[in-house]
Amino acid sequence: MSDITLHDIRCHGLNGLSLHVGDQEFFVLVGPSGAGKTTLLNVVAGLMPHEGHIMVDGVLMDGLPPHMRQIGYHFQDLLLFPHMSVKHNLRTALSKRRMSGTEKDHRISDMVDLFRLRGLEDKRPDQLSGGEKQRVALARAIVSAPKVLLLDEPFSSLDFRTARYLRLELKRIHARLKTTMLFVTHDLEEARELADRMGVMMDGRLEQVGGIEELMFQGKPGHSDFLEKPNIFSCTYLKRLGNGLVHVQWANQDLFIPEDGGKPFSRVFIHPRDVYISPYPPPGPPVNRFYGRITDMRHAAGVAHVDVAVMDHHVHAEMTSEQAQSLSLSEGDSVYGILKLRALHGC
Numbered sequence: 001m002s003d004i005t006l007h008d009i010r011c012h013g014l015n016g017l018s019l020h021v022g023d024q025e026f027f028v029l030v031g032p033s034g035a036g037k038t039t040l041l042n043v044v045a046g047l048m049p050h051e052g053h054i055m056v057d058g059v060l061m062d063g064l065p066p067h068m069r070q071i072g073y074h075f076q077d078l079l080l081f082p083h084m085s086v087k088h089n090l091r092t093a094l095s096k097r098r099m100s101g102t103e104k105d106h107r108i109s110d111m112v113d114l115f116r117l118r119g120l121e122d123k124r125p126d127q128l129s130g131g132e133k134q135r136v137a138l139a140r141a142i143v144s145a146p147k148v149l150l151l152d153e154p155f156s157s158l159d160f161r162t163a164r165y166l167r168l169e170l171k172r173i174h175a176r177l178k179t180t181m182l183f184v185t186h187d188l189e190e191a192r193e194l195a196d197r198m199g200v201m202m203d204g205r206l207e208q209v210g211g212i213e214e215l216m217f218q219g220k221p222g223h224s225d226f227l228e229k230p231n232i233f234s235c236t237y238l239k240r241l242g243n244g245l246v247h248v249q250w251a252n253q254d255l256f257i258p259e260d261g262g263k264p265f266s267r268v269f270i271h272p273r274d275v276y277i278s279p280y281p282p283p284g285p286p287v288n289r290f291y292g293r294i295t296d297m298r299h300a301a302g303v304a305h306v307d308v309a310v311m312d313h314h315v316h317a318e319m320t321s322e323q324a325q326s327l328s329l330s331e332g333d334s335v336y337g338i339l340k341l342r343a344l345h346g347c
Helices: 035-045 085-091 103-115 130-140 160-177 188-194 212-216 321-326
Strands: 005-010 016-019 026-030 051-056 071-074 150-152 180-185 197-202 207-211 231-234 237-239 245-250 253-258 267-268 273-277 289-300 303-310 311-321 334-339
Touching: 005 188, 016 035, 016 207, 016 289, 026 188, 035 071, 035 180, 051 267, 085 103, 085 130, 103 130, 130 150, 160 188, 188 245, 207 212, 207 303, 231 253, 231 303, 231 311, 231 321, 273 311, 289 311, 289 321, 303 321, 311 321
Parallel strands: 026 180, 026 197, 071 150, 150 180
Antiparallel strands: 005 016, 005 051, 197 207, 231 267, 237 245, 245 253, 273 334, 289 303, 289 334, 303 311
């Protein structure tokens, strides 16, 4: 068993936080910058003093130095040694383990294969791509076979395609190793793809814990404003095209969405930030488009929240207030819209 129990954790930035992460669970904490996510990881890793109690695998961690906690940590800044090769970066994580040189070589070789780093072992970090460096950092965090792996926004600096690939790789590795993982991010899409369960942090407090649908779709009381409610559309037609796309109809509009593992669904969702609207017809092919009228528009904290009526349906879009002003958008205006294909999902 490698579960984590945090009881009434208090320090600068954390205000009486309690949490239980189950054995082999992939738990994701979301929240805006300054919520205390990284502080919590540092406390669990033994890098910051705290009040309260931390238990891993039933063992009290309070007062133990980091190297005795059997906890791996993937830092946001990677912290790879620039003068060392990939294999020597991995070896540094085993420096305090009582293992023979041969055992360390076998462990490093296993990580090279698991993280698909074969052929890169003798390269330095400055000779690697961003995605390759992330894989090395992940391999280094897990080469010592920790009971728990902490991950601090590991993909935030990567482009969409690379981040998406590495999220799939991380899920593959988690399924194989069964390591308990505590992952923090401000990206709700990452949370949706990775989490077994999710928690929402605001101002050093854990506001809510639950399943993805419970937190993102049902809007229970106590829901943080950070979790914007997605648009949810009921499908009147659905056909799998066999090329990675599904054809659905909503409001007499043809929509194409990515096929997520062939799971059955009758609705699609998209977050407001992935809905683009403009008073001008958009260029390009007429895919995932709609036409409607602005029924409500409000501004809060530099964000414009725009409600658009599309026949008898409604779409909520978000953009910066500056963007809305540059487009001269106001209530009653007719607008054209695009639903970002890669942001549409079945549910």
